[in-house]
Amino acid sequence: MxxxxxxxxxxxxxxxxxxxxxxxxxxxxxxxxxxxxxxxxxxxxxxxxxxxxxxxxxxxxxxxxxxxxxxxxxxxxxxxxxxxxxxxxxxxxxxxxxxxxxxxxxxxxxxxxxxxxxxxxxKWGKYHGDNLLKLCVSSYQRPNPASIKVEAKISGHYVNGILATSEAKVRGYDEALLLDMNGNVAAAPAANFFMEKDGVLYTPPLGHIFPSITRQVVLNICRELDIPVVERHINPHELEAADSAFLCGTAVEIAGIESIDAHTFSKSWKESIGAVVQEAYKCQVLEKSFSYVII
The missing domain is CATH 3.30.470.10 (Aminotransferase class 4, branched-chain amino acid transferase, N-terminal domain)
Structure with a gap:
């Protein structure tokens, strides 16, 4: 392979x-x-x-x-x-x-x-393919930032992700969503998390999550397209009321989420802010203008 x-x-x-x-x-x-x-x-x-x-x-x-x-x-x-x-x-x-x-x-x-x-x-296609993802909240937590260097991409850190993803697949899901040590939403094992609610994107702040380069690209795209983004702690109970959500990362690129813990989001992916970001991201990596992308 x-x-x-x-x-x-x-x-x-x-x-x-x-x-x-x-x-x-x-x-x-x-x-x-x-x-x-x-x-x-x-x-x-x-x-x-x-x-x-x-x-x-x-x-x-x-x-x-x-x-x-x-x-x-x-x-x-x-x-x-x-x-x-x-x-x-x-x-x-x-x-x-x-x-x-x-x-x-x-x-x-x-x-x-x-x-x-x-x-x-x-040669490697999209990490999760083209289908919308079914996630579950993992029983595993992101490591305590006082125990490791969360900002460093160290090989051994990814044992945590292997355990979480493997658990999710055994349970019948595509991927896991991990919480931090305080019980707030953190990230997927190899991707950052964004949630849409009432026209605003929310994403966990730096500290317990890996500072992804793709995450910063998404923030830059949102700034250029005037998409409001708030970096704050997200309580997992908020996920049920969210309109949509997506993951982002170099391997994942922009991957839409269908459901979390079998709760399907109210907004279709094609109508979501994530779909707009996905198209803009595709244009950027292919060095095309995304000025036609309209909110």
Missing amino acids: YYTKDTVLFLNGKFIKAVDAHTDLYSQSLHYGFGAFEGIRAYQTQNGVKLFKAYEHFERLKNSCAAVGIPLEYDSHELTQISYQLLEKNNLTDAYIRPLAYCGPNMYLTTPKDVYLMICSW
């Missing part, structure tokens, strides 16, 4: 075949999840193949590493160019790019000395 015998990836300064890539089984990242990664989308735009917000993603990768003490010495402009070369070598246009900073062998719970970088890519 992710690579063939001809797939090329970037590993520690060199482009090599994916089938020839190896890692140390004593890696601190493998044993303890102590690594950092990113997800970046490439699109076939009207101006050629373009990485969406590549510099911002690589800057966040560096910040994630710095936040937990992983020494990663790379320039974001350099990493962006490497990613374009990787797409070309694999003959990819619409694709997903995964940079991963991982650590060398170390069985101690100490800052690593040896850090490596891998960047791979593959």
Whole structure:
């Protein structure tokens, strides 16, 4: 699914075949999840193949590493160019790019000395497909921000998301919606959450949620289209009275939600603010004007 015998990836300064890539089984990242990664989308735009917000993603990768003490010495402009070369070598246009900073062998719970970088890519459609999603409120919570660096995209953090998503699917839902330690709506395992009520979008504030680049793009779109947005805590009881809702993230893009805990929203997706944002987001990543998008 992710690579063939001809797939090329970037590993520690060199482009090599994916089938020839190896890692140390004593890696601190493998044993303890102590690594950092990113997800970046490439699109076939009207101006050629373009990485969406590549510099911002690589800057966040560096910040994630710095936040937990992983020494990663790379320039974001350099990493962006490497990613374009990787797409070309694999003959990819619409694709997903995964940079991963991982650590060398170390069985101690100490800052690593040896850090490596891998960047791979593959053709990947929408994370949740095109159907509206059925969510459930998870029994798992987002981690306490006093226990981890919630602003860092660290590999081990995603065990929480795997547990929540797996639980949701066992219960017959597409995805989970996690609450924070105070019982407020936080986010999906790999996406941020927006809710519509009476012509206004509401989204949880930063603090307990991951500060998604896509979330900021959505906020910018709303500002440009004069869509009112309020960042505040959302009590899960408010979800039943909401008009519509959606998820956003690099992999997810903009994904409409049909229901939460089997409660279907009153407004159809096509009539929702989320559908307007979805169209504007599509135009932006494809480098098209979305001036025709009217509220």
